[in-house]
Amino acid sequence: MNPKNTLIAALVAACGIAIASCVAVNAPGPTAAVAAPGAAKSSLPLPPPSVKPDKNGKVDLPNDQWAKLLPPAVYNVTRNAGTEAPFSHPYAELHEKGTFICADCGLLLFSSETKFDSGTGWPSFWAPIRKTAVTEITDNTLGMSRTEVRCSRCGAHLGHVFDDGPRPTGLRYCMNGLALKFIPAEAPKKPAKKS
Numbered sequence: 001m002n003p004k005n006t007l008i009a010a011l012v013a014a015c016g017i018a019i020a021s022c023v024a025v026n027a028p029g030p031t032a033a034v035a036a037p038g039a040a041k042s043s044l045p046l047p048p049p050s051v052k053p054d055k056n057g058k059v060d061l062p063n064d065q066w067a068k069l070l071p072p073a074v075y076n077v078t079r080n081a082g083t084e085a086p087f088s089h090p091y092a093e094l095h096e097k098g099t100f101i102c103a104d105c106g107l108l109l110f111s112s113e114t115k116f117d118s119g120t121g122w123p124s125f126w127a128p129i130r131k132t133a134v135t136e137i138t139d140n141t142l143g144m145s146r147t148e149v150r151c152s153r154c155g156a157h158l159g160h161v162f163d164d165g166p167r168p169t170g171l172r173y174c175m176n177g178l179a180l181k182f183i184p185a186e187a188p189k190k191p192a193k194k195s
């Protein structure tokens, strides 16, 4: 199987898992993940060769290895659960069509289809691209009870999710721009000019 077919097979398998998980939990409306139309077609950049999923589909690297692979500002957010300053990252104000992948491992996380302007200064989404893309963990640090959001594949800290988002989910995935990489949607081909 060539790498392209492998990627397609992985995406098809991932979609199957997403559908299965929705059926299994019988998710009633609001928390159901939203699939981005055309997401599977976009050519995603592959993470560095050392960032390979293991046989369980996880990327599990020690922090000293991440420190060598990631820019310090990204490492501070994704591996130290840091928070970038509001309005400091251009993704907060980005309104282009495309998809957002994990800055550490390249997993597809969010679509511009669910991005909204929260006014908080952080990129905000009302749903992940599929429910299984992120893992949600109770976070009781800083004297608050919040729900931390991590990449399901490599455990990167992405941000937090709050229940004051817009319809249809009512959720606000408040992400750090540094934890994401934006992949613009392919521009529609312009019709050939008539001579």
Ligand SMILES: [Zn+2]
Pocket (backbone or CB within 6 Å): 102, 103, 104, 105, 106, 107, 151, 152, 153, 154, 155, 156
């Ligand atoms: Zn990741």
